[in-house]
Amino acid sequence: MKKQIIYSIALTFIWVGFVGAISFMEAWLKFQAPNITTALGLGIGQLVFKALNSVEITCAIVILLLIFSSKHPQRFKALPFLIIALVVLVIQTVWVLPALDARASLIINQVKVPPSKLHLWYVILELIKVTGLIIYGIKKLRIHTIR
Incomplete structure (x- = not known):
C-alpha cells in the first residue's frame, strides 16, 4: 500500500476515535462529575466541541488531499461513504453546532430556553457520520489489502 492510502485509512479511524471519545463518552460523562454545574458543563462542552469540530475539519481536508x-x-471506490460523513460534518458545522452553542450560551447566562431536539439531531448525525467513516475505512482496507 502506498503511504497516501495508509495515512488516509489511519486518519479515518483516528477521526472515528475522536468522535467516539468526545461525543459518545465525554459529553455526558462530564455531567456525572461531582460539583459540575449545568453552566460549567455547558461551558466545557462549548470549548471541547469547538476543538473537536476543528480536528474533524482538519481530518476531512487531509483525507481528501491524500485521496486526490x-x-x-x-x-475513489469507497468515496460515497466518506461523502456521507463530509455532508454530515458540513451540516453540523454550519447549522447544528452554532445553534447548540447559542443555546448553551443562553443557558449559561440563565436565560430560560424551551425544550429542543437539537441534541437528538446532533447524536443522530454523529451516528450517521461515524457509520460512514467506519464503512469507508473498512472498504479502503479491503480494497487495498486484497491483491
Missing part, C-alpha cells in the same frame, strides 16, 4: 494526491486506480 494518490494515483491508485481505485482511490
Whole structure:
C-alpha cells in the first residue's frame, strides 16, 4: 500500500476515535462529575466541541488531499461513504453546532430556553457520520489489502 492510502485509512479511524471519545463518552460523562454545574458543563462542552469540530475539519481536508494526491486506480471506490460523513460534518458545522452553542450560551447566562431536539439531531448525525467513516475505512482496507 502506498503511504497516501495508509495515512488516509489511519486518519479515518483516528477521526472515528475522536468522535467516539468526545461525543459518545465525554459529553455526558462530564455531567456525572461531582460539583459540575449545568453552566460549567455547558461551558466545557462549548470549548471541547469547538476543538473537536476543528480536528474533524482538519481530518476531512487531509483525507481528501491524500485521496486526490494518490494515483491508485481505485482511490475513489469507497468515496460515497466518506461523502456521507463530509455532508454530515458540513451540516453540523454550519447549522447544528452554532445553534447548540447559542443555546448553551443562553443557558449559561440563565436565560430560560424551551425544550429542543437539537441534541437528538446532533447524536443522530454523529451516528450517521461515524457509520460512514467506519464503512469507508473498512472498504479502503479491503480494497487495498486484497491483491
